[in-house]
Amino acid sequence: MADTATARRSRITPEREAELYEAVLDLLREVGYDALTMDAVAARTRSSKATLYRQWGGKAELVVKAVRHTKSGETDEVDTGSLRGDLHALVTREDDCVMERNSALMRGLAMAMHHNEDLLRTFREQLIEPEMAGIRRVIRRAVDRGEVRPDCPALEFVVHMFVGGFATRALIENQPPTRAFLTSYIDAVILPALGVRVP
């Protein structure tokens, strides 16, 4: 009976989880990854450190889950029937306002990963890999439909092309990618490289 009550109390509702992630992102924006402590998260969210560790294991995982939570929708839900439709859908899941808001946060995390193996590994496993797996599924369906030739050499470089689109604006032009920019980039670069005609 006591055990059931404990289990129930430690189960977190989706609303509470969302609230907690928002608080983590706010703290990240305020102090950055290195200065963020589990104590501060516990205080800000009025939860116990024990709960945070039990639920997330540690700071890196909590932060990465919070970032992942800002991404609306899952990559594998996208299936519009054409490669162009799927790629456009993938990059318009977030509105420009969210991308703008998260751009500095993501740059800060990228810096922290440089000297933080744990964060880098968690980020790769929980964010980059699932995103890339989703893109690979979208591309495989395009090959299966006959839209892209299975021996197209650009198939090896889909990730590189995407990163070029996302990162260059941030690095060189110092501005977040917008939906308009990303859809033009897909039409001008990714689809032609994959041999798909843009109407």
Place this chain on the structure above:
Amino acid sequence: MADTATARRSRITPEREAELYEAVLDLLREVGYDALTMDAVAARTRSSKATLYRQWGGKAELVVKAVRHTKSGETDEVDTGSLRGDLHALVTREDDCVMERNSALMRGLAMAMHHNEDLLRTFREQLIEPEMAGIRRVIRRAVDRGEVRPDCPALEFVVHMFVGGFATRALIENQPPTRAFLTSYIDAVILPALGVRVP
């Protein structure tokens, strides 16, 4: 007479300049940009701080010039008669060994730029801009020769495509770009996006 002697002594020979840049790069690899001081450079190279400041103006400029010095050849010297030849020539100016050696150094500098406006501006002005101008000249000649259509939408994204090739290996695959990788990427992505057939 005294003035001439002073002028002669403050004039730096190309050999001395190369030696100085090597020392700066060694120090950068040892301590990173933030911890690098002009005092340490002066001590290591047995020169006076006054000379360093007179010659380079400051730390950011000295560091960027040292990095630029590792790049053999100038972008605008490349003119093979075809876009494919020019792009391959551009990315094979440095051998894999140099790219490997400089990869960690460049990542460190990218991190330092994040909180160092002065370094970011100097890096953009003295390294990225001339490199991009060189690429634009190569592309313009291809358009003039009729190799690339002047209204090709990928023309706007040449820089993004290049950055995708260079940065993704470093960021996601955690390895420096090799000549073999970059030439395949040009053939599989950049040329097809520009509508140039690869033999």
